Amino acid sequence: QKEVEQNSGPLSVPEGAIASLNCTYSDRGSQSFFWYRQYSGKSPELIMSIYSNGDKEDGRFTAQLNKASQYVSLLIRDSQPSDSATYLCAGSDFGNEKLTFGTGTRLTIIP
Amino acid sequence: DTGVSQNPRHKITKRGQNVTFRCDPISEHNRLYWYRQTLGQGPEFLTYFQNEAQLEKSRLLSDRFSAERPKGSFSTLEIQRTEQGDSAMYLCATRPTSGGEETQYFGPGTRLLVL
Numbered sequence: 050q051k052e053v054e055q056n057s058g059p060l061s062v063p064e065g066a067i068a069s070l071n072c073t074y075s076d077r078g079s080q081s082f083f084w085y086r087q088y089s090g091k092s093p094e095l096i097m098s099i100y101s102n103g104d105k106e107d108g109r110f111t112a113q114l115n116k117a118s119q120y121v122s123l124l125i126r127d128s129q130p131s132d133s134a135t136y137l138c139a140g141s142d143f144g145n146e147k148l149t150f151g152t153g154t155r156l157t158i159i160p
Numbered sequence: 161d162t163g164v165s166q167n168p169r170h171k172i173t174k175r176g177q178n179v180t181f182r183c184d185p186i187s188e189h190n191r192l193y194w195y196r197q198t199l200g201q202g203p204e205f206l207t208y209f210q211n212e213a214q215l216e217k218s219r220l221l222s223d224r225f226s227a228e229r230p231k232g233s234f235s236t237l238e239i240q241r242t243e244q245g246d247s248a249m250y251l252c253a254t255r256p257t258s259g260g261e262e263t264q265y266f267g268p269g270t271r272l273l274v275l
Binding site: 053057081083085090091092093094095098100137139141146147148149150151152153 | 162191193195200201202203204205208215216218249251253262263264265266267268269271
């Protein structure tokens with residue numbers, strides 16, 4: 050059973066609109082969550098980290114965490130063609146070093 | 161560029177051959193991780209080191225795989241008797257243990273193709 054679930058997409062969003070990416074996790078021990086962006090053929094690049102319930106904003110990106118619902122999301126405002134990539138959600142347990150990744154959501158921003 | 165480097169970037173080998181990959185971490189990062197990523201999947205954890213000590217190994221890491229970090233700096237991942245199923249991107253990530261930073265920073269990866 051996968052521990053981190055993402056809709057694989059593809060998700061298509063018009064340029065300038067809000068892209069909403071979702072992730073659920075099954076392990077209630079998970080404490081820390083990360084969103085990575087991965088361009089085709091490249092390695093994952095950190096977008097956001099979130100450790101507490103609520104929202105965390107960084108520029109055009111907002112991460113949301115709801116531990117009661119075991120749900121993490123990433124909002125991208127004013128989407129740009131350069132945001133087209135696969136977005137990976139990952140979680141880790143307190144004291145457990147490994148990151149558990151979802152399969153990723155492929156996002157395409159349509160000009 | 162995160163400051164984590166990996167070599168080689170690409171490796172093509174024939175089934176049955178041995179291959180070795182190298183990861184050079186960000187200098188002050190004493191935790192180092194290896195992940196494997198196949199097409200359409202997220203990275204899967206293989207193993208990690210705290211300085212030179214290998215502290216956890218995944219069940220994915222069969223006895224054909226071995227990883228070392230002899231002086232707590234660079235790390236190597238060796239695959240013996242490669243199989244076609246070993247074809248994947250091998251990713252190294254590092255992070256510091258001080259300052260409360262939990263983010264793992266990934267290197268560019270080594271893409272392995274086993275023919």
